[in-house]
Amino acid sequence: MRIAKVYRNGQLSGNLIRNSPKSYEFRYDDAWFLNNTLPAISLTLPKTQQLYKADHLFPFFFNMLSEGVNKKLQCRQLRIDEKDYFGLLLATASNDIIGAITIVAEKTIKE
Secondary structure, rough: OOEEEEEOOOOEEEEEEEOOEEEEEEEEHHHHHHOOOOOOOOOOOOOOOOEEEEEOOOOHOOOOOHHHHHHHHHHHHOOOOOOOHHHHHHOOOOOOOOOEEEEEEEOEEEO
């Protein structure tokens, strides 16, 4: 299991969890979910429910990844498999990213 904290403008908004290569979850933080003045982090992850599950990395997060030559260079330099989208997201989305969302690795638990 791999867990990452998702921040919006520096404020904790939820957790992104990879249980296995075919099991992903996004869960809004309790304080974020209950505060009606705070927006959803994405139109595809509205605050109508607190927990989302998928068998692939959620498109909102997948679209934060580089593509093409940039992705190949990042993977080579960081020594990450090109198909490890979650690992690449954790390695690249914590800093130097465009937009309000940042993702910080929290912990890894043996699967």
